[in-house]
Amino acid sequence: MTQxxxxxxxxxxxxxxGAVGDALGYQVEFNHWxxxxxxxxxxxxxxxxxxxxxxxxxMTLFTAExxxxAAPGDEFASVKSAYMRWYATQKEYLPPSGARGLAAEPWLYDRRAPGNACLSGLRAxxxxxxxxxxxxxxxxxxSAPFGFHSGPEEAYALAERCSALTHGHPTAGASAGAFAMIVAHLMNGETPQRAVxxxxxxxRDGLHRSETADALQHAYxxxxxxxxxxxxxxxxGEGWIAEEALAIAVYCLLGTDDVRKGLTASVSHSGDSDSTGAILGNLYGAAYGHAALPREWSSQVEGRGTITALAGRFAADAPTS
Known part of the structure; x- marks a missing residue:
């Protein structure tokens, strides 16, 4: 167990x-090494x-919201509604009258290279x-917030189901589910090695999960x-597809407990650097806590106040299982 x-x-x-890793990688997303x-x-x-x-x-913040x-048992519908609110922020410039929660925050209306499948899936x-x-x-x-909401198996199932709101391929669901499950295990105090x-x-329980399983084995x-x-x-790989992005983050998580070194490695490559950095940042934070993050990065990341408030709400709620 960790401390x-x-x-x-x-x-x-x-x-x-997650926000720190995202911001680090967003500086170089799409750039070749x-x-x-x-x-x-x-x-x-x-x-x-x-x-x-x-x-x-x-999108992580809207997942959390x-x-x-959500009322107990209504999580899927509530997350779907939250994603539709995020989609609205990508079409408008400012919050509409009567907007609430995250949808009322103007800074979230900036388009930051949203994924085509996320947009087209929600448009449909x-x-x-x-x-x-x-x-x-x-x-x-x-998908990290699914790991706060429930136990590992429930987190996997809900993340997998919600992934299909935008991405229908089974590997997308398996990778989202595996990520949420790892976060849930880390939240319970398991070591990164045991969580992964x-x-x-x-x-390994299903053939439709094999691409994700193989990618994680390669990372290990x-x-x-x-x-x-x-x-x-x-x-x-470069992290554009689900199992590769998860594998890159897991490789860095297992390879070093030096958060600064790991985050640097997770974004310093050709490909989807913000996503690999965000996923690893989520994992490091769940494993080692907020104090383990480099202070000069965590103190200045955009949206820190909003993120802190959401975290406070989540932490106040007892886990559902």
Missing amino acids: ALTRHDRVLGCLIG DRIRESWGPDGVTELRRNQISDDTQ GLLD GGGPGVNMDSKGCGTVMR SAAMLHL RLAGSVPPGPNTCAPL
């Missing part, structure tokens, strides 16, 4: 950590030159069968042989 931490420490750490190395140096992205978060943190607003109403061939990482990067191992075992092996550093995650 004793309060539920609030872990929830706040998870949400702020060669360009990152030229602009930032061989050590990669080691500073927060801009504090802006991307759609990853936006949907769960907080988030119904069954949407984007059946899509397994983009947009399902994973928003439990998720890997759960994934790489973490045991290659310490995380700039572009060392390249064998795992």
Whole structure:
């Protein structure tokens, strides 16, 4: 077990950590490693030159709000409604009259490179069968709050179900579910190794989960042989698809407990750097708490006040299982 931490420490750490990793990676999203190395140096992205978060943190916050607003048993419908509110922020410039909660906050109306499948899926109403061939990482990067809401197996099931609101491919659901399950285990005080191992075992229960299971197995092996550093995650892919983004974050989580070093490694590569950074930040925060995050990053990340308030609401609620 890791050191004793309060539920609030872990929830706040998870949400702020995700925002920090997101902001670090958003500075270089879409950039090839060669360009990152030229602009930032061989050590990669080691500073927060801009504090802006991307759609990853936006959607994570709306996931959290949907769960907080849900009546017992009505979580899926409430999260779906929350995602539709997020979708509205991507079409408007300012909150409409009468908006409440996150939908009333003007800073969340900035478009920060939202994923095409997230937009098209919600444009279609988030119904069954949407984007059946899509397994983009947009399902994973928003799913950490499911790990606060319930126990590991319930978190997996709800994250998997909610992923289909935008991405119909089963690997997208399995990756979102595995991520939520790992977060739930970390919230319970399990070590990263045990949390990841439990998720890997759960994934082996179904063939439709095999791509995610294989990606995590690859991450586990790489973490045991290659310490995380700039572009060392390249064998795992670029993170555009769900299982690759999760694998890159898990590789860094298992490879080092140095949060600064791990976050730098998770974003210093070609590909979807903000998503891989956000996922790892969520995992580090849930594992080690808010105080483990580099203070100069966590203190200035965009939206910190809103994130802190949401974390306080979550921490005040007892886990449902």
